Amino acid sequence: xxxxxxxxxxKNFALEALQADIRVDGxxxxxxxxxxxxxxxxxxxxxxxxxKTKVFSSVTVEVVxxxxxxxxEGFVTFSVDLSPMASESLMLEYLSSGRTSSxxxxxxxxxxxxQQTIRESHAIDTETLCIVAGxxxxxxxxxxxxxxxxxxALDACCMAALASLLHVRRPDVTIVGNDVFIHGLEERExxxxxxxxxxxxxxxxxxxxxxxxxxxxxxxxESVMEGTLSIAVNAHKEICAxxxxxxxxxxxxxxFKSASNAYLRATEVTVQLEKALKxxxxxxxxxxxxxxxxxxxxxxxxxxEQVQGVTAVWKHVVEQHALENEEKREDQPNMTSISNTxxxxxxxDSEGSYEKVDELSASTDSDDETAPAVIARPRGGKGRPKNxx
Amino acid sequence: MISxxxxxxxxxxxxxxxLENGDNIRIGQxxxxxxxxxxxxxxxxxxxxxxxxxxxxxxxRYIPAVGDLVIGVVVDRSSEFYQVDVGGxxxxxLPLLAFEGATKRNRPHLSVGSAVYARVVSVDRDSExxxxxxxxxxxxxxxxxxxxFGELKQGNLIHCSISLCRNILLGRNTVFTELGKYIxxxxxxxMNGRIWVRSQSAGxxxxxxxLIICSENMTNDQLSGMIRSLVSKMTTQMSxxx
Numbered sequence: 001x002x003x004x005x006x007x008x009x010x011k012n013f014a015l016e017a018l019q020a021d022i023r024v025d026g027x028x029x030x031x032x033x034x035x036x037x038x039x040x041x042x043x044x045x046x047x048x049x050x051x052k053t054k055v056f057s058s059v060t061v062e063v064v065x066x067x068x069x070x071x072x073e074g075f076v077t078f079s080v081d082l083s084p085m086a087s088e089s090l091m092l093e094y095l096s097s098g099r100t101s102s103x104x105x106x107x108x109x110x111x112x113x114x115q116q117t118i119r120e121s122h123a124i125d126t127e128t129l130c131i132v133a134g135x136x137x138x139x140x141x142x143x144x145x146x147x148x149x150x151x152x153a154l155d156a157c158c159m160a161a162l163a164s165l166l167h168v169r170r171p172d173v174t175i176v177g178n179d180v181f182i183h184g185l186e187e188r189e190x191x192x193x194x195x196x197x198x199x200x201x202x203x204x205x206x207x208x209x210x211x212x213x214x215x216x217x218x219x220x221x222e223s224v225m226e227g228t229l230s231i232a233v234n235a236h237k238e239i240c241a242x243x244x245x246x247x248x249x250x251x252x253x254x255x256f257k258s259a260s261n262a263y264l265r266a267t268e269v270t271v272q273l274e275k276a277l278k279x280x281x282x283x284x285x286x287x288x289x290x291x292x293x294x295x296x297x298x299x300x301x302x303x304x305e306q307v308q309g310v311t312a313v314w315k316h317v318v319e320q321h322a323l324e325n326e327e328k329r330e331d332q333p334n335m336t337s338i339s340n341t342x343x344x345x346x347x348x349d350s351e352g353s354y355e356k357v358d359e360l361s362a363s364t365d366s367d368d369e370t371a372p373a374v375i376a377r378p379r380g381g382k383g384r385p386k387n388x389x
Numbered sequence: 390m391i392s393x394x395x396x397x398x399x400x401x402x403x404x405x406x407x408l409e410n411g412d413n414i415r416i417g418q419x420x421x422x423x424x425x426x427x428x429x430x431x432x433x434x435x436x437x438x439x440x441x442x443x444x445x446x447x448x449x450r451y452i453p454a455v456g457d458l459v460i461g462v463v464v465d466r467s468s469e470f471y472q473v474d475v476g477g478x479x480x481x482x483l484p485l486l487a488f489e490g491a492t493k494r495n496r497p498h499l500s501v502g503s504a505v506y507a508r509v510v511s512v513d514r515d516s517e518x519x520x521x522x523x524x525x526x527x528x529x530x531x532x533x534x535x536x537x538f539g540e541l542k543q544g545n546l547i548h549c550s551i552s553l554c555r556n557i558l559l560g561r562n563t564v565f566t567e568l569g570k571y572i573x574x575x576x577x578x579x580m581n582g583r584i585w586v587r588s589q590s591a592g593x594x595x596x597x598x599x600l601i602i603c604s605e606n607m608t609n610d611q612l613s614g615m616i617r618s619l620v621s622k623m624t625t626q627m628s629x630x631x
Contacts, residue, residue: 011502
């Protein structure tokens with residue numbers, strides 16, 4: 001949509017209306033716009049609408065090698081694309097700065113806030129994304145595209161990222177001895193990610209030198225606001241991230257008040273998100289959801305040189321952390337043996353290898369895979385694959 | 390070939406009708422003359438008013454035409470012109486002196502961001518369209534603030550579709566007459582998809598703006614019912630405070 005330059009009288013009117021305790025679109029000061037989640041036919045794709053703001057998000061799951069300093073942790077990365085099509089003010093910013101989409105300041109700020117709310121608050125624990133420590137972990141990438149920027153893109157992006165992380169499935173994995181089986185999607189039900197809690201971001205606009213705070217500002221209000229206050233809260237009343245941009249001073253009492261407003265809004269959105277998720281599963285049972293294409297191209301991992309180094313690190317990590325139970329210590333010789341022999345990964349898409357998998361008694365985490373649990377419970381052992389054999 | 394005119398949906402390439410010798414027809418947007426035939430070039434409803442024929446599309450981009458009344462936003466000023474955004478392919482030019490009774494010494498000063506109600510006086514495909522705030526036949530000077538055209542102050546600007554504006558101007562959409570029964574207000578409708586409203590309080594303007602936007606997809610009967618119920622609700626809510 002081509003949006004027009006905001007005229008002075010619109011700006012003045014936005015302030016005038018706010019002072020009269022009403023918003024330009026008829027809302028109250030502490031009222032947010034309607035939110036709508038629309039899940040796509042592929043795992044992890046969702047379109048979130050916040051009023052007229054529209055955001056699309058998709059998730060890619062990949063098997064990668066972990067870093068040497070954190071061999072037992074997977075990756076969760078976010079990328080936000082504020083395309084010049086989303087609004088004309090963005091287009092003008094592109095033209096004047098000559099930047100590319102993801103380097104735009106606003107996009108970078110959103111990415112940073114997403115990392116705070118979702119990764120650093122352990123909504124997704126990176127340790128649960130480990131397949132074999134030091135060898136392979138899951139890398140999860142959330143790509144967010146702002147399609148229509150009509151104010152408060154940050155909240156919309158946050159909700160979209162969370163919704164698509166809840167919707168996405170990764171292929172099931174079995175580890176037998178030195179072999180890692182990544183099961184095809186037809187063969188085994190793909191597993192949802194472990195999402196511990198749902199931090200919902202709620203933004204406020206700061207107006208009139210910090211005297212007035214209004215929830216979920218739209219584009220007309222954003223043109224006159226002096227700063228924003230974003231609070232990410234989950235249903236347990238925990239503040240997961242807090243961000244105040246812009247220089248306007250705000251009184252502490254106002255911040256506390258908006259924090260409790262944010263909590264009310266977050267519970268509302270959480271209920272709606274869970275309902276939307278349930279609806280998609282009812283309408284579109286898991287099997288009929290078109291599976292996400294997962295890149296499992298690496299047949300055998302080039303382990304020889306690298307893994308020996310990694311094993312050393314792994315030993316170091318084991319010593320340092322003094323793992324809780326014996327079970328893991330038993331893993332350790334297992335790890336060294338992996339480094340000596342070539343580790344094979346079977347991607348069992350074909351019928352032939354399927355039989356072999358059936359005989360396996362060991363499985364990592366297939367306990368509650370069938371239940372479309374919205375919030376999967378954290379499993380013991382920090383999600384590290386256990387060898388029950 | 391089409392015999393009936395109103396509410397016929399045409400597609401690009403549809404032959405509309407043959408031109409006879411001596412036909413006097415003015416063609417509007419979405420129609421081209423090809424040989425001795427009129428052909429639609431846009432999808433939409435065919436409309437005829439007198440000898441004017443055009444195709445009504447749901448487009449948002451405004452194409453300036455001579456005689457249109459528009460609401461523009463000043464984006465820049467030079468020594469002789471204001472550059473005004475009217476939502477068209479390029480900004481329009483409004484001469485500094487094109488105001489009723491303006492002289493070099495005594496003329497209105499618009500700042501960047503001001504909204505002006507003006508009329509399109511010339512359109513050429515190779516140059517920027519020209520606007521004017523002059524209305525021949527009036528005596529009011531811009532100083533009195535009683536001119537039809539000129540800067541719009543206070544109130545709110547609504548962005549809507551061009552078809553809504555056209556329907557309002559043609560009298561097909563009766564939102565303003567319905568609203569006028571209950572709330573006193575001023576309005577200016579631009580052909581470029583912008584409507585300016587001013588009323589006694591911010592609450593009234595918010596109500597007006599939202600009702601006008603809602604009116605696009607409603608019949609006039611639905612509209613009058615909705616306005617009646619909303620206004621009664623609003624007045625009961627607002628009366629204790631004022």
